[in-house]
Amino acid sequence: MKTRTLLVPALVLALGALPACNRDRDGVNDMEGRPQTDVTPPNADAPAANTGSAPAPTMDQGQAAAADPQGESLGLVQAVDEHEIAAAEQARTKNPSQPVLEYANMLHGEHSKHLQAGRDLARQISVDPATTPAVAAQRDKGQAELRRLADLNGKAYEDAYVDAMVKGHTEALAMLDAKLPTVTDDRLKQFLTETRAAIAKHLDHGKQLQGSRR
Known part of the structure; x- marks a missing residue:
């Protein structure tokens, strides 16, 4: 009788402990095996903290090109050459x-x-x-001039062509005088001179x- 009395409480205690064990085991499985779909991290929708440093400004192609006066000088001289050749x-x-033909041939060859x-x-100076x-x-100005001259013929064309060459070369000199002081590469400065x-x-x-x- 005493033995049976001791076994009953022990059995009750063991059965009572089973739910707690199952809950502990389920908790482990939830962390390791199953995704937690209902958990929202704190401040998920809050704006990112200000770190105190603004993003680096970006530069488009036109701004980058304008920031390089040497590249612009070469581009302008190239545009003049191309126009004189086309004219x-x-x-x-x-x-x-x-x-007039001899003048045009000279300009074509030298430009x-x-x-x-x-x-x-x-290429040499990168x-x-x-x-x-x-x-x-x-370039746009050169194209417009070619379109204007295209409608002329004879003496009217010759006079207009020579006048355009005088005007264009005068403007090219002014452009070079403005650009030469901005050039730092010695070889480019010599070329423009x-x-x-x-x-x-x-x-x-x-x-x-x-x-x-x-």
């Missing part, structure tokens, strides 16, 4: 008089050589000719031709 080719198709020399230098708003405007001398020679030739036609 000379147009002049050849208009069957001009011999003096072609200069254009290639500028490209070679750009400066890309930039396409800034100023360069784009230079030589470019200025060539442009001045073309301008003088154009003025002489212009005067002979008046």
Whole structure:
């Protein structure tokens, strides 16, 4: 009888402990085996803390190009070369008089050589000719001039072509005078200095031709 009395309470205690064990085991399984879908991390929707440092400003291609005056200088000179070459080719198709044809041929040959020399230098000094708003405007102006000249023929074309060359080379000299002080690379500065001398020679030739036609 005493033995049976002792076993009954022990059995009751063991059965009572089973739910607690199951809860402990389920808790372990919840952490290790099953995802907790109802748990929301604290402050999940709160804005990120201000670290005190603003993001680095970005620069688009136009701004980056404008920040490099040497690249813009090369781009402007290249645009001038390309326009003079195109204008000379147009002049050849208009069957001009011999003096105007010789002038156009001279400009075509020298600006072609200069254009290639500028490209070679750009590779050597690792400066890309930039396409800034100023360069784009230079190209647009050249295209507009070619369209204007295209409608002319004979003496009207010749006079307009020579006048355009005088005006264009005068503007190119002013551009170079403004850009030369911004150039820091010695080789590029020398190239632009030589470019200025060539442009001045073309301008003088154009003025002489212009005067002979008046």
